Amino acid sequence: MSDTAQVQPLRVGLVGHSFMGRIHAQAWQTAPRFFELSRRPQLTTVCGRDAERANQFAEAFGIGRVETDWRALVNSPEIDVVDICVPGDLHAPIAIAALEAGKHVLCEKPLANTIAEAEAMAAAARTARSAGVRSMVGYSYRGTPAIAYARQLVNEGRLGTIRHIRAHYLQDGIVDENFPLVWRLQQEKAGSGALGDIGSHLIDMAAFVTGQSLTSISALTETFVKHRPLPDSVDGLAATAGEGMGAVTVDDAAVFSGRTNAGALATFEATRFATGRKNAMRLEINGSGGSVSFDFENLNELWFHDHTLPAAEAGFRRIHVTESEHPFLDAWWPPGHGLGYEHAFTHQAVVFARAIGSGADPSPSFEDGLYVQRVLSAVQASASDGARLTPISSVAD
Amino acid sequence: MSDTAQVQPLRVGLVGHSFMGRIHAQAWQTAPRFFELSRRPQLTTVCGRDAERANQFAEAFGIGRVETDWRALVNSPEIDVVDICVPGDLHAPIAIAALEAGKHVLCEKPLANTIAEAEAMAAAARTARSAGVRSMVGYSYRGTPAIAYARQLVNEGRLGTIRHIRAHYLQDGIVDENFPLVWRLQQEKAGSGALGDIGSHLIDMAAFVTGQSLTSISALTETFVKHRPLPDSVDGLAATAGEGMGAVTVDDAAVFSGRTNAGALATFEATRFATGRKNAMRLEINGSGGSVSFDFENLNELWFHDHTLPAAEAGFRRIHVTESEHPFLDAWWPPGHGLGYEHAFTHQAVVFARAIGSGADPSPSFEDGLYVQRVLSAVQASASDGARLTPISSVAD
Amino acid sequence: MSDTAQVQPLRVGLVGHSFMGRIHAQAWQTAPRFFELSRRPQLTTVCGRDAERANQFAEAFGIGRVETDWRALVNSPEIDVVDICVPGDLHAPIAIAALEAGKHVLCEKPLANTIAEAEAMAAAARTARSAGVRSMVGYSYRGTPAIAYARQLVNEGRLGTIRHIRAHYLQDGIVDENFPLVWRLQQEKAGSGALGDIGSHLIDMAAFVTGQSLTSISALTETFVKHRPLPDSVDGLAATAGEGMGAVTVDDAAVFSGRTNAGALATFEATRFATGRKNAMRLEINGSGGSVSFDFENLNELWFHDHTLPAAEAGFRRIHVTESEHPFLDAWWPPGHGLGYEHAFTHQAVVFARAIGSGADPSPSFEDGLYVQRVLSAVQASASDGARLTPISSVAD
Amino acid sequence: MSDTAQVQPLRVGLVGHSFMGRIHAQAWQTAPRFFELSRRPQLTTVCGRDAERANQFAEAFGIGRVETDWRALVNSPEIDVVDICVPGDLHAPIAIAALEAGKHVLCEKPLANTIAEAEAMAAAARTARSAGVRSMVGYSYRGTPAIAYARQLVNEGRLGTIRHIRAHYLQDGIVDENFPLVWRLQQEKAGSGALGDIGSHLIDMAAFVTGQSLTSISALTETFVKHRPLPDSVDGLAATAGEGMGAVTVDDAAVFSGRTNAGALATFEATRFATGRKNAMRLEINGSGGSVSFDFENLNELWFHDHTLPAAEAGFRRIHVTESEHPFLDAWWPPGHGLGYEHAFTHQAVVFARAIGSGADPSPSFEDGLYVQRVLSAVQASASDGARLTPISSVAD
Secondary structure: OOOHHHOEEEEEEEEOOOHHHHHHHHHHHHHHHHOOOOEEEEEEEEEOOOHHHHHHHHHHHOOOEEEOOHHHHHOOOOOOEEEEOOOHHHHHHHHHHHHHOOOEEEEEOOOOOOHHHHHHHHHHHHHHHOOOOOEEEEOHHHHOHHHHHHHHHHHOOOOOOEEEEEEEEEOOOOOOOOOOOOHHHOHHHHOOOHHHHHHHHHHHHHHHHHOOOEEEEEEEEEOOOOEEEEEEEEEOOEEEEEEEEEEOOOOOEEEEEEEEOOOOEEEEEEEOOOOOOOOEEEEEEEEOOEEEEEEHHHOOEEEEEEOOOOHHHOOEEEEEOOOOOOOOHHHOOOOOOOOOOOHHHHHHHHHHHHHHHHOOOOOOOHHHHHHHHHHHHHHHHHHOOOOOOEEHHHOOO | OOOHHHOEEEEEEEEOOOHHHHHHHHHHHHHHHHOOOOEEEEEEEEEOOOHHHHHHHHHHHOOOEEEOOHHHHHOOOOOOEEEEOOOHHHHHHHHHHHHHOOOEEEEEOOOOOOHHHHHHHHHHHHHHHOOOOOEEEEOHHHHOHHHHHHHHHHHOOOOOOEEEEEEEEEOOOOOOOOOOOOHHHOHHHHOOOHHHHHHHHHHHHHHHHHOOOEEEEEEEEEOOOOEEEEEEEEEOOEEEEEEEEEEOOOOOEEEEEEEEOOOOEEEEEEEOOOOOOOOEEEEEEEEOOEEEEEEHHHOOEEEEEEOOOOHHHOOEEEEEOOOOOOOOHHHOOOOOOOOOOOHHHHHHHHHHHHHHHHOOOOOOOHHHHHHHHHHHHHHHHHHOOOOOOEEHHHOOO | OOOHHHOEEEEEEEEOOOHHHHHHHHHHHHHHHHOOOOEEEEEEEEEOOOHHHHHHHHHHHOOOEEEOOHHHHHOOOOOOEEEEOOOHHHHHHHHHHHHHOOOEEEEEOOOOOOHHHHHHHHHHHHHHHOOOOOEEEEOHHHHOHHHHHHHHHHHOOOOOOEEEEEEEEEOOOOOOOOOOOOHHHOHHHHOOOHHHHHHHHHHHHHHHHHOOOEEEEEEEEEOOOOEEEEEEEEEOOEEEEEEEEEEOOOOOEEEEEEEEOOOOEEEEEEEOOOOOOOOEEEEEEEEOOEEEEEEHHHOOEEEEEEOOOOHHHOOEEEEEOOOOOOOOHHHOOOOOOOOOOOHHHHHHHHHHHHHHHHOOOOOOOHHHHHHHHHHHHHHHHHHOOOOOOEEHHHOOO | OOOHHHOEEEEEEEEOOOHHHHHHHHHHHHHHHHOOOOEEEEEEEEEOOOHHHHHHHHHHHOOOEEEOOHHHHHHOOOOOEEEEOOOHHHHHHHHHHHHHOOOEEEEEOOOOOOHHHHHHHHHHHHHHHOOOOOEEEEOHHHHOHHHHHHHHHHHOOOOOOEEEEEEEEEOOOOOOOOOOOOHHHOHHHHOOOHHHHHHHHHHHHHHHHHOOOEEEEEEEEEOOOOEEEEEEEEEOOEEEEEEEEEEOOOOOEEEEEEEEOOOOEEEEEEEOOOOOOOOEEEEEEEEOOEEEEEEHHHOOEEEEEEOOOOHHHOOEEEEEOOOOOOOOHHHOOOOOOOOOOOHHHHHHHHHHHHHHHHOOOOOOOHHHHHHHHHHHHHHHHHHOOOOOOEEHHHOOO
C-alpha cells in the first residue's frame, strides 16, 4: 500500500471500452490498491463514440467523466495518460496526437496496421521522450509472472546458449464456418488475422524472454474459410451471424520460422483453428544449459529444466509462479493461490505508472512495437513470395 | 453492467484488513463492475483496532470511513452489510450483534471455534431471517467456477450414484521447524490447525458438490513439530521468528474418513506438511456414471470422466472452465483466459448481494457452517478416542 | 548379455497360466536376453489342471513340458525354481511343499489368505534358507524403475524426515453392477477384495520406498454392490455374467490410515469403484527435505520436489525414469523410450535369479509378505470394530 | 495363442544386432506368444560382420545360427524373411538382393539415403510383389496403440476436415558439445541428421494418421555444433570421445512447413537440441470436428477433443490406450497396465507376419518409404534455397 504523503495522482483517460477497455479499467483501479506507486493512477475519463454505452461503462466502473471524441480527451488538461484500446487503424492518429499534447500513452497491440504508421508512432515517441513523456505498447503478457520469471532465468544465464525458440498461439474461436465476418476478419480494420492479433504476442514474448531478435523469416499463411456470413452485431470476436456473405480478407493461421541475431532457430504458429485450444499461448526455449516451457492455459506455471543437474534427477519441474520471490507476486496472495489473465494488465499498469513516476522509459516501447510490426510485415511478404526467407530489415509496407 | 435506474446501494462495512480483508475489499469493489446487481455494493467502512494500519488500508482501497471498534460499525445506520474477516474467536460476538442490529452478515470461515458458538450464530441467523436479514459463511471456494460446475454436473446426474469422495488440502507453509508460533498455531485463537483452517474447506466443498452430508467419521491428527520459536511479528501465516519457544497446540495434519447419508465413502486429508504442494485443494468424486477431479493449483480446470461413453474413447477430459456457459463466466473474459483465486471472492460477493437483492437466503448458510463445525468437532473427538468411528450428530464441545 | 562360460541354467516351473502366468512366462524368457545373469533362467515346465489349456500355453511360449499336478512339479529333480501364479488359497501348500523339496520359490502376492498360512510359509522359508534355498513374494511393482528410484532418493536422504505417506490404488473394473461374481469377489478364494488384491501392493510399496513399517491402523471397508450375477466363465477379473445372483463376500473398497514406526502419517485407499481410473496406483511421500509422487498410469515418470532449492525455482519435476543411471535401465533403450507394465516382472525375475546366483536372500521376502498380511488383517479387524485404531502386532486370524 | 495345427513357421534372418537388432529380436520372439498368427515367426539366424559380437547376441537371444556375410543370409533356403537393421547406406543392396532371392523383407527406416536408392528398392518391391513376396519399411511408431487409435478416429471422421498437422520430435542426446562424431552425424553414413533419423518418423506418422500427403514444403535446417571430437567407440548415438576433431556434416535440427493434398497446414520440427526432451515425438491434428494430441513420452495416452460436444463440457480427454477395444490391446494386459516402446516393434512383426500369412501387402510399404524419402529431399532442397516452398514431386537427388 502506498505512502500517501508523497503520492501524486496519475489521471488516466481510456479510449475504448470493449473487451480491452474493461480489462484496462480493472487494471488501473486495482493497481494502486496492491502496489506501492509514487504516481497513483485514477481512471477519470472514458471515451467512446456511443455515448449511451460509454455512460453505462462509466457507471459500472465509477468513472466520473465521459467523452465521445478522442480529440477532446487527448487535449484535456485534466488527463495525464491516454490509454488506447480501439482497433488498430486508430492507434496512430490517437497516439501521435496524445504524445504531441504531452500525454503519456499506453497503446494496445499490435502497435499499428502498417509499418509506416508504426514508424511515425515510434518517431513521435522519441520526440516526446525528450520532453519526459512516456509511451508503452500493450504486450500485456510481459506482465504474466511466469513469463517475467522465464525472462529472469534466461537473464541469469540458466539456459546457457539458446538453440530453439518454439512459440505457438492456438485458439479455436472461429472454427465454425458460420462464425460471422467481424472486424477482426477484415484486413482494412485489423491489418491481419491470427498473425497480428495473436502472432504479434508471440513475437514480442519471444524477444522479451530471450533478449534476441529475429533477423529473417520464412512463412506460410492460410485462410481456411474464405467466405463467412456478414455479422448482425459485433463485439471483438463475439458476434452473431446476419444475412449475406462476405470475403474473409485476413489469415486464419500463420506459421513462420527464422533465425535470431544470436543463432537460435525460432518457430511460430498462430491460429484460430486449433480445435479444443482456447488460449494456448505456448513458449518453449531450449538452451545448452536448460529449458523453460509455458502454456497460458495454465498461466501460473512455468516449467523449467535444469540441464546442469545429474541426468538421473533432471526433468522439467513445474514451478507454481506464486511465491513472493517471483515477479509481481509480493503484492498478492500466499503461494499456490493463482492469479488470472487480468493481473498481467494490472502489472502493465504498475510498470507504466512506475516508469512515469521515476522518469524512466517503460518497456515494451513503441520501438519494440515497431520491431513486431516489421516481423509481421516480413511474414506477409514471405508468405506472398513462396515462403522465401525474408530479412526483417528489408520489409516495408 | 448494471442498469443504474433500479440500483440501490449496498453499504458494506469490513471488519479486519489482513489477508482476508484485502481480498474481500477487492471483491466488493470488483463485483458491481462485472455483474448485474440490483443492490450495488459500496465498501464504505473498514474497521480495525490499529487505527494507523486501518487508515493505510482505507487509503489504498479508497474507503471513506475508518472505525476502530466493531460495535460502532455494527450499530451504524449507514451500514447494510457487516463482513467479518477476523480470527475465529471474534466471529460469534460480532456476527450475533450485527444480526441483532439488522445487518446482513458475511462471516469468514470456519464459522466459529466451538459448536456452542456456531449454534448461537445459527440461531441468531434464523431469528434475523424472519426479519429479512441475510447471513452467509465464507466458504469462498464455492465461487470457484470449476467447483460450481462440478456441482452442476452432479446435480444433472452425470455422475450417477456417488461411491467415493476424495478430498485433500495439501500445503507446505510450515514445514520449516523454525517457522514461528503464529496465532493460527494456537488452539485458543484458531480452534484447530490444518483441520479448521483448510480441512473445513474440504468438508464444505464435498457437501456442496455432492449434496450429501457425512454421518460419521474416523480420524487421526498429528502435530509433527511440537515446539516452535515465539513470533516476532505476525500476519496470518506470514511471520518471523523471535526469541524463546512455545508449544504448538493445534494439529499440523488431520486425516479422516467416513460415510455419507447416501452411502458414499469419503476420505479427507488436510496438512501443512506436504512439501512442494502450495495450495493443492483437491477433490475427486467417483460415481457409477462418471467422475470429476479438481486441484486448486490449476483452478481453471475441471477434469470430467463420462463413464457412459464407449470404453475406447472415454477418459478424464480437461475442461477449461472459462466458457461463457460456465458458472459466473459470462461476466468475464474470452475462453481460455483464466481467472484467479480472488475471483471466487468476487463471486461470493455477487451471490450475497443478489440474495439480499432478491430477498432469498444465500448459501452457504450459517447452518451449513454449523454442519462443518460439527464435523470438525467429530474429527477431534474421534482422534482423541483411538480413531473410533464417531457419529456427527453425537458431538458437542 | 551374459558371459556364457560361467552360466548355469536355472530351470523354472510355472504353476498357473492365467494373467499372472503369462506375464511371468514373458519375464523369465526376457530376463536373460537383456541382463547379465550368472544363473540363466529357462522356463522348462508349466503346470495347470486343465491339460488342454496348459498345452496351448506351453505351445505359445515354447515350453517343453506340461504338468497337471503341482506335486509332480514340486518334486521334479529337473526343476530349480517353482513360480506360483495361482489363487491365494493354494499358495501355502505349494510353497511349503516346494521349499521342503529344496526348490527356490517365487510366490505371487498376497502371500496367503490368512496370517496362519503366511506364518507357516515364512517359517518354511526360514528353514529352507539355511539350506541355501531362496524365496520371494511377487510384489512386482518394486521392479518398476520409478518406484525403485523413489526408494533410492529416500535412502539417500533427499526427502529428509518423512511426514506423510499417501497411497491410493484406484481401479474401475467392477463399477458395472452386472459385472459377475468372479472368484476375486469371493472371500474363500480371494481372502479379501480390493484390499488384498491391490491394497496389498500399496502396503508393500510404502514399506519398500520409505523403509518404515506401520504400527497401527484405522480402517473402513465397503461393499457397494452386495449381490452380483453368477459368472458364466471366469478368468481373473474378466468374465461374463450367467444366470442367478450371488452375494459378494469381499470389500469393493478399503480406506485406512495409520502411523509408522518413525512417526509418519500414512493414508491408504484401495478401490475398484473409481470410475475412469484404470490402474492408478499412486504414491506420494512428503518429507522435510522434499517429496516424491508417482502414478502407475504414467509408469515411466517420477515426480520429485527438492525442498532445499530456493522457493522461486522449486517445484515438482517430472523425471522420465529412462536414463541409464536409473534402476534396471542400463539394460534397455535410450532415454525417453518408455518401459511397460511387464518390465517390472522381468526385473523381479532378474532380482530373484541374481539372488540365487549370488547366494543372497532376495527381497521382498516371505517375511515382507507376512508383514503385509498382518496389515491386511488389522485393516479387517479395525473395519469390523468401528474403525478402532488397531496395532499391527495385535492381529491374528 | 495360436492354433498350432495350421501354423507354419516363418523363419527370420536378422541383419544387424545393435539397438535396432535387439529390439527386433525381442519383437520376433514375443509376437507369437501373445498374438494369433498363421505364420509363426522363428528368429533362426543373426548376421553381423563381427563374428564374436554376433555370437554373443545369438547366445543371449537363443538364436541357433550366425552369419557374417549378409549375402549368405539372403540366399539361404532356410530363410523366409530378411530383417534389415543396419545403417542406411546398406539398405538398398541388401533389400534388393533379398527381394530378388524371394525373401520377404522388413527394412528399418529411413528406407534409404537417397531417392535413387529408394526408387530402386520400391521398384524391386513391386516386382517381388507379383511373386507373392512382401516388403515393409520399419516406421515402427505405427504400431504404437495410441497412434493407431488416432488414425482410427480420423478414419471414422471424428476430426472432420483437418486443418492443422503439428509434428515435433524433440530429443536432447547431443546437446553436449563434447559428444563425439558418431556415424549418425556423418552425411555419407546417415544421409542426414535429426531430419532423417527422427524427422522421417514425423513425416510417416502424419501421413499414416491423416491419410494425407504433403505437396510442398519450406524448410530451415541448422547445425549448431559444427565440429566435434572424433569418437573412440561407436554404438548408435552412444559413444565416448577420442582424440581429434571432425566436421559434423548433418543437420542438428530441421524445421519445415507445408500443405497437404487436402489443404491442411502442416508444421514439423526435428531436433536433437531440445534440452530436457528425451523422446518427445509429438503429433497434434486439429480438425473442424475435433483434435487428437500425442506425446511419446507418455506413450500410452492419446488426448482427444470432441468438438461436437457442448462447449461447457468439451475438453481434451486423456484416453489411456489400454482397453481391449484399442488396436493390438486385446493381446495384452488389463486396462491401465501400460505398454512400452518395444511393443510397437512386436506389433510391427505381427502386422508383417499376418500380411505374409494372408497374402496381402503390409503397410507401410516401400512406396510409403519412398514418399518419406522425397519429403526429406525436398526439405534439404528448400533449406539450401532460402526456404523456398518446394513441391515434393519436383525433387531428385
